Amino acid sequence: MAQFGRPWALTSTGAWDGRVLRVVYDDGRRLDVVLTGGGTGSGAVEGTELMEFRQAAALAVVKLARNDLLIGMHLALGLVQRCLVQAMVLRDRQLGTASHRVGGPFNEVVERQAGC
Numbered sequence: 001m002a003q004f005g006r007p008w009a010l011t012s013t014g015a016w017d018g019r020v021l022r023v024v025y026d027d028g029r030r031l032d033v034v035l036t037g038g039g040t041g042s043g044a045v046e047g048t049e050l051m052e053f054r055q056a057a058a059l060a061v062v063k064l065a066r067n068d069l070l071i072g073m074h075l076a077l078g079l080v081q082r083c084l085v086q087a088m089v090l091r092d093r094q095l096g097t098a099s100h101r102v103g104g105p106f107n108e109v110v111e112r113q114a115g116c
Contacts, residue, residue: 004023004025004029004031005025005026005027005029006025006026007023007024007025007026008024008025008026008054008058009022009023009024009051009052009053009054009055009057009058010022010023010024010051010055011051011052011055018034018035018036019034019035020032020033020034020035021033021034021035022055024054024055024058028058028061030058030062049082053079053082056075056078056079056082057079059075060072060075060076060078060079063075064076080113083109083113084109084110084113087106087109087110088106090106091104091105091106
């Protein structure tokens with residue numbers, strides 16, 4: 001894939017009859033490759049959370065740029081949700097617990113996401 005440019009995000013997902021490889025390049029171009037017939041459709045998602053986040057971000061930008069505000073905003077809100085989940089994981093690690101009986105650190109993440 002190097003001859004097409006530098007990949008910025010890469011995900012690979014299982015489909016019922018193969019795999020779908022999605023690449024977003026650092027210049028914004030996208031490439032979807034569908035591989036079929038290999039019996040590899042396990043449904044498992046490969047790749048890091050960062051690559052999946054980048055892929056969703058790129059798709060949100062494309063949808064918003066094409067004036068598909070409904071889907072673009074849906075995808076953008078999904079990115080906010082992912083940020084909040086990561087903040088919860090970090091807070092749980094910092095506090096050494098998954099019990100959420102009272103407020104705690106990382107409330108500033110919500111303020112940044114909400115634009116407060």
